[in-house]
Amino acid sequence: MQQAGSVLVAGWLAVPDAPGAPLPRMLALFIGPGLLLAAVGLLLRRRARLRGEFAAPFALPRSVFAAAHSADEAGLRERAAEEVVRLGAEARTAGGDPAAVERAVEACAAAGTVLDDARGIPDLAGVFALTAEGRAAxxxxxxxxxxxxFHPLHGPAARRIPWxxxxxxxxxxxxACETCIRAIRTRRAxxxxxxxxxxxxxxxxxxxAEESLWAATGYGSLLGGDSLAARVQRGEFTRTLA
Structure with missing residues (x-):
């Protein structure tokens, strides 16, 4: 359909100005700029979408989350431990803002605390949320x-949505990630x-919320100006285990 439209526009533009036939020339004056503006608009929207999808500050590739999502509890625990060790190594060798490095170290320590006391997959998913927070710092x-x-093992969110x-x-x-956003937009769970x-x-x-740090925080979505690491440091995770 787009190809047919292009051919038609090209035909109009090629029509010579003839007496008594001003319509093709008028259409050419308006269609050319209109197509240009539409193309620019599409390009800007695409660039904005790409920034939202690829500017996520996480060093973890999506393949890590794909592997974690498919692992059983024992395998997930092992992968979570690997990410805690990796974040600790990255924080020790990081330069730049000392305050940012300190936040990463705190997130790593909090992830270690959660890993040590993790009772199931929701807690192990919290380890990934904390290591992601550290890498963001x-x-x-x-x-x-x-x-x-909705499912932190889907990986980094693409944007925020009302829900x-x-x-x-x-x-x-x-x-939410793109997969969950598409599901909600199509009225699927x-x-x-x-x-x-x-x-x-x-x-x-x-x-x-008083029984689960993850329900209270949405793995980071419901924090406001706080951080997951700060919540763990205040003992909110261990209190929910009592």
């Missing part, structure tokens, strides 16, 4: 999106990380 990016709210949990009236802005409460599986965010 090392990157020097002022505003960094956390991991996907309302089933059965609730208030809407929240959560960080996104894949969510599952926790257990009263012996039954539930979406992790349906666990009361």
């Amino acid at each position: 090392l990157s020097g990016t002022p505003v960094a999106l956390p991991l996907c709210f 309302r949990a089933p059965g609730r009236h208030e809407r929240q802005r959560v960080a 996104p894949e969510v990380l599952v926790d257990r409460r009263d012996g039954r599986p539930v979406p992790y965010f349906e666990v009361p």
Whole structure:
């Protein structure tokens, strides 16, 4: 269809100015600039989308999250331990802003705390969220999106979207990956990380906030101006284990 349209426009532009036939010349005057503006608009929108998708400050490639997502609990624990060690090594050799390095070190220490006491996959996913937070600090990016709210093992979020949990009236802005965003836009349920409460599986965010640091923070989406590392340092993770 676009090709046909292009041919038609080219035909109009090629028509010589003839007496009594001013319409082709008038259309040429307006169609040319219109097509140019449309092309510029598409280019700018594409560039903005690419910035949102590829400017994420995480050093972890998506393949790491793909492997973590497919691992069983033992395999996930092993991969989480590897990422804690890797972040620690990166923080020790990092230059730049000392405050940023300190935040990365704090995130690494918090990730180690969570890893030591992790009771299941939701806690191990929290280790990945903390190491991602540490790498975001090392990157020097002022505003960094956390991991996907719905399933942190999907990897870094692409952008924030408004979302309302089933059965609730208030809407929240959560960080989500492209896969989950597409699911919500097409009125499908996104894949969510599952926790257990009263012996039954539930979406992790349906666990009361006082019983789960991850439900309280959405793995970083619901922090406000705080950080996951600061919450762990204040003992909020270990209190939820009691």
